[in-house]
Amino acid sequence: MHTRPPASAYFALTGTTLAFGLSFVGTKFGLQGFEPLLLAFLRFAFAGGILWVAWRASGARERATRAELARLALLGFVSLTVYFTLENSGIARTSASEAAVLMAGVPIVVLVLNRFTLHEHTSARELAGIALSFAGILALVGVSGNEGESSTVGNLLVLGACLAAGGYALLARHLLVDRSPLYVTAFQNLFGALFMLPLTLIEAAVVGVRTPTWTAVGALVYLTTICSVVGYLLLNYAFGYVSAGRASVFLNLIPIVGIAGAYVLLGERFGLWQVVAAAVVISGVWLANSGQKRASGQPAAA
Numbered sequence: 001m002h003t004r005p006p007a008s009a010y011f012a013l014t015g016t017t018l019a020f021g022l023s024f025v026g027t028k029f030g031l032q033g034f035e036p037l038l039l040a041f042l043r044f045a046f047a048g049g050i051l052w053v054a055w056r057a058s059g060a061r062e063r064a065t066r067a068e069l070a071r072l073a074l075l076g077f078v079s080l081t082v083y084f085t086l087e088n089s090g091i092a093r094t095s096a097s098e099a100a101v102l103m104a105g106v107p108i109v110v111l112v113l114n115r116f117t118l119h120e121h122t123s124a125r126e127l128a129g130i131a132l133s134f135a136g137i138l139a140l141v142g143v144s145g146n147e148g149e150s151s152t153v154g155n156l157l158v159l160g161a162c163l164a165a166g167g168y169a170l171l172a173r174h175l176l177v178d179r180s181p182l183y184v185t186a187f188q189n190l191f192g193a194l195f196m197l198p199l200t201l202i203e204a205a206v207v208g209v210r211t212p213t214w215t216a217v218g219a220l221v222y223l224t225t226i227c228s229v230v231g232y233l234l235l236n237y238a239f240g241y242v243s244a245g246r247a248s249v250f251l252n253l254i255p256i257v258g259i260a261g262a263y264v265l266l267g268e269r270f271g272l273w274q275v276v277a278a279a280v281v282i283s284g285v286w287l288a289n290s291g292q293k294r295a296s297g298q299p300a301a302a
Contacts, residue, residue, distance in 0.1 A: 009241035012234040013250040019231035021257025024096040024103075025265050026222045027088060033216025036088035037203045041196040042220055044080055047228035048189030055182045062179055064187070072184065073191045079168040080192025085199060087161035094154025097268045100258025101278045102158045104285050108133045109166030117170065125287060133284030139277035181236050189228065255282060 030039045064072065091099050108130050137159070212220075238247060259278070262268040270278065 005241040009238045010250075012238040013242065013247055016231050016235045016238065017250045017253050018257055019226045019234070020251075021100065021254040022261045023223060023227045024091065024100045024258040025261040026219045026227065027091045028096040028219075028262070028266060030216050030219035030223060031088070031092050032219075033210060033212030034220065035203050035207055035210070036092050037085060037196060037200045038209065039216075039220065039223075040080075040084040040088050041193055041200040043084075043223050043228060044189045044193035044196060046220075046224045048186055048193055050224070050229050051182060051186035051189060051232075055180070055186050058182065060180060060183065062183055064179055064183070068179070069187070072187045073195075075168065075171060076188040076191030077195045078164060078171060080188060081195040081199070083161050083164040083168065084192075085196070086157050086164060090154045090157030090159075090161060092154070093151045094158065095262065095268050096266060097259045097262035097270060098155060098274070098278075099158045100255040100262070101281050102137060102155060103162055103165070103258075104252070104255040104282055105133055105137055105159075105162050106165045106169070107285055109162055110169045113166050113170050129284045129287035131284070132287060133281050136277050136280030136282075136284055139273070139280065181232075185232055252282075252285065 027039070034042070087099070087103075111126055111130060235247075255278075259270075
């Protein structure tokens with residue numbers, strides 16, 4: 001990149017980091033009035049509708065082929081339906097701060113998947129970062145259930161979401177659709193909602209539907225508009241000026257924002273061993289990312 005990025009690009013990255021980091025807190029508040037799958041379904045449906053209207057209002061008239069729509073459907077299923085089924089179900093059973101730390105392991109999962117499926121070279125620095133992160137994750141899961149809201153089952157579900165996010169990053173490299181980002185994201189959200197609908201109906205039949213609180217409704221509005229719509233638009237704007245490597249410096253702060261938000265807004269507290277484990281995970285992610293020759297342009301999941 002030969003020209004210096006405008007300050008607005010860095011403001012956009014800061015806004016993205018704050019929006020995505022606080023999504024864990026927003027989900028925790030949303031779960032006070034919605035069941036996990038219903039919360040995800042409503043978020044996708046509303047976000048997809050808003051983005052589709054924005055795409056139509058932009059004057060674009062692009063049309064995807066059946067093959068491209070099939071790719072978008074698969075990506076929507078993995079990145080939204082599978083991912084948020086696991087993440088929301090996990091956050092319902094563990095703390096928002098631990099979920100934020102565990103999701104910081106997505107770049108590590110991508111590195112490992114690339115190593116074993118694409119046979120990409122992994123440097124010694126990356127291997128050290130992978131080992132350090134996994135050690136921290138195992139420690140965090142091992143001490144869960146001893147303090148606060150954390151639970152082993154909840155943390156394992158969040159880890160499943162982490163694997164789904166890594167799988168999506170791998171799939172996206174082979175299933176890229178040559179359409180505008182607005183179009184792609186709108187249809188991914190709509191497909192995610194479509195696949196989530198039967199799961200939501202099963203959930204409603206088994207556990208029922210609660211009357212949502214105003215706090216939960218506000219959280220749904222935040223997750224839909226700020227995380228799924230505004231956060232995406234800010235990130236897309238920033239990537240027009242800033243390299244993925246520079247962007248990752250901001251995006252790697254998402255778990256820190258998540259922990260701080262959970263501390264201030266939810267009153268969550270880490271025990272000593274949880275602090276140590278979280279520090280080990282984040283240090284491993286930093287070490288692995290700093291060892292990469294090329295940074296991934298894949299944004300953190302939120």
